[in-house]
Amino acid sequence: MPMSWSKSCSYIPVLRAENAKGRKDAMFYLSNPLNAHSLIRRLHQDWPKWRIYMIQPVGTVQIRNFDSWKTDLPTSTDLFDACAGIVRIKNIYELKVEDIIQGKIDGCQYNFSMSSTDIFAVGYHLAKRKAELEGIQWLQEAVNRLRNEPPLLAIAELEVLKLLAECHLNENKYSKALSLVEKCLKIEPQRGYFIRLRHKINKLIRDQTNGTIEKEKPLEKTLEKAFKLSCRGLLNTSTKLHCSYNFSTTPFLRFAPFKMEQVGLNPYVVLYHDVISPQESAQLIELAASDLKASGVFQAKGSTFKRLRTVKARWIKKEFNELTKRITRRIRDMTGFDLKEGEKFQIINYGIGGHYNMHKDYFNLTKIPYKEVALAKHFGDRIATVLFYLSDVEQGGATVFPMSGYTIYPRAGTALLWYNLHTDGHCDPSTLHAACPVMVGSKWVMTEWIRERGQMFIRPCLKPSA
Ligand SMILES: O=C(O)CCC(=O)C(=O)O
Numbered sequence: 001m002p003m004s005w006s007k008s009c010s011y012i013p014v015l016r017a018e019n020a021k022g023r024k025d026a027m028f029y030l031s032n033p034l035n036a037h038s039l040i041r042r043l044h045q046d047w048p049k050w051r052i053y054m055i056q057p058v059g060t061v062q063i064r065n066f067d068s069w070k071t072d073l074p075t076s077t078d079l080f081d082a083c084a085g086i087v088r089i090k091n092i093y094e095l096k097v098e099d100i101i102q103g104k105i106d107g108c109q110y111n112f113s114m115s116s117t118d119i120f121a122v123g124y125h126l127a128k129r130k131a132e133l134e135g136i137q138w139l140q141e142a143v144n145r146l147r148n149e150p151p152l153l154a155i156a157e158l159e160v161l162k163l164l165a166e167c168h169l170n171e172n173k174y175s176k177a178l179s180l181v182e183k184c185l186k187i188e189p190q191r192g193y194f195i196r197l198r199h200k201i202n203k204l205i206r207d208q209t210n211g212t213i214e215k216e217k218p219l220e221k222t223l224e225k226a227f228k229l230s231c232r233g234l235l236n237t238s239t240k241l242h243c244s245y246n247f248s249t250t251p252f253l254r255f256a257p258f259k260m261e262q263v264g265l266n267p268y269v270v271l272y273h274d275v276i277s278p279q280e281s282a283q284l285i286e287l288a289a290s291d292l293k294a295s296g297v298f299q300a301k302g303s304t305f306k307r308l309r310t311v312k313a314r315w316i317k318k319e320f321n322e323l324t325k326r327i328t329r330r331i332r333d334m335t336g337f338d339l340k341e342g343e344k345f346q347i348i349n350y351g352i353g354g355h356y357n358m359h360k361d362y363f364n365l366t367k368i369p370y371k372e373v374a375l376a377k378h379f380g381d382r383i384a385t386v387l388f389y390l391s392d393v394e395q396g397g398a399t400v401f402p403m404s405g406y407t408i409y410p411r412a413g414t415a416l417l418w419y420n421l422h423t424d425g426h427c428d429p430s431t432l433h434a435a436c437p438v439m440v441g442s443k444w445v446m447t448e449w450i451r452e453r454g455q456m457f458i459r460p461c462l463k464p465s466a
């Protein structure tokens with residue numbers, strides 16, 4: 001039901017205050033996932049409601065403005081991604097729902113708390129994705145808060161109670177579901193749906209012989225556990241590692257050696273410090289930002305698709321401009337590899353909870369389908385990866401190797417290098433790695449996947465590496 005004119009007017013200062021916060025420093029405001037999620041939700045869900053309140057002739061100009069922005073407003077996919085990002089942050093870093101809601105992210109308190117509508121959006125997202133058990137926590141918090149908030153644009157209490165009851169029912173928690181349905185019936189005693197639901201739950205309670213049968217939580221796999229622990233920096237195993245100057249990969253390094261830090265020996269992973277200047281990073285980000293595209297990597301899981309990567313990316317040719325040519329030469333100096341043939345650079349941006357699940361960069365050409373082999377074989381497999389960090393990340397966003405326990409926190413200007421293939425050309429499964437969800441901040445990286453072609457004299461096939 002539309003709210004009264006005086007009520008909508010009283011909400012305007014609230015909107016203005018929030019907009020002013022965002023305008024003061026947009027990057028700072030949006031680097032907090034709770035602000036970003038809330039803004040996406042407000043623009044996707046609340047703005048269409050505001051449009052309904054604009055009555056002619058007072059609202060014609062506003063309506064015209066509104067319609068001209070319509071195509072730029074966040075879509076349902078954006079809201080989906082924002083909710084999924086918040087859920088991912090919570091799960092990977094094992095945060096508490098109550099803490100997130102109050103703006104406390106992994107021990108840091110931010111000046112923000114989620115509104116009941118923001119909380120409901122996350123609960124709704126989970127409930128509709130069959131994650132009812134997780135959804136219950138958010139929906140219960142939304143119910144608790146609704147009581148203390150003015151109605152304004154908030155969702156109706158009945159809607160939240162209904163969804164919460166359905167989630168409890170799905171989780172076989174019948175008595176809780178029943179008490180929620182009773183609450184719904186107090187608000188709308190005549191609604192047939194609730195009367196039938198009460199009947200159904202009562203029957204389930206009568207039929208049940210051994211008390212509530214709670215669903216079992218699936219056990220977490222060892223690798224998943226290692227992934228989470230590495231994201232939290234709790235698996236660092238490296239000992240006896242060295243820092244040194246690399247003077248020798250190419251003759252040029254005699255003049256300008258690189259600062260090299262070993263991250264681990266198995267697999268061999270090194271960090272090169274200060275290889276990209278702040279100006280170069282800024283230029284690369286600017287270049288990519290002008291034409292970023294959502295880049296999802298999907299994995300079929302039964303009848304559904306699981307999103308393995310939530311980022312935006314742009315591919316850039318190595319010969320694109322002087323800067324990309326210069327960086328290509330630098331990679332040659334860092335690795336010794338020939339980069340004449342191969343892939344373009346990929347510049348990647350991770351937003352709210354942006355991540356890249358565990359994966360290996362190589363294709364394993366013996367396994368990929370026949371049709372794709374010809375193209376892949378032309379360049380060979382991805383022998384090595386160079387990952388440039390173009391930005392710092394305030395919280396989260398580490399690159400991790402869960403099998404070896406390496407955690408590398410992004411630092412603008414450094415580059416990570418590892419070999420995906422053993423020296424005998426076989427793939428090295430211990431290079432399994434991932435990008436942990438960004439908690440706060442915006443992560444920018446640039447990847448160069450170096451192919452085997454052209455490297456036969458630089459890194460000749462040797463016996464299996466030790
Ligand atoms: O961004 C990261 O930390 C890892 C990126 C990555 O693994 C990739 O792009 O292949």
Ligand SMILES: [Fe+2]
Pocket residue numbers: 359360361433
């Ligand atoms: Fe990768």
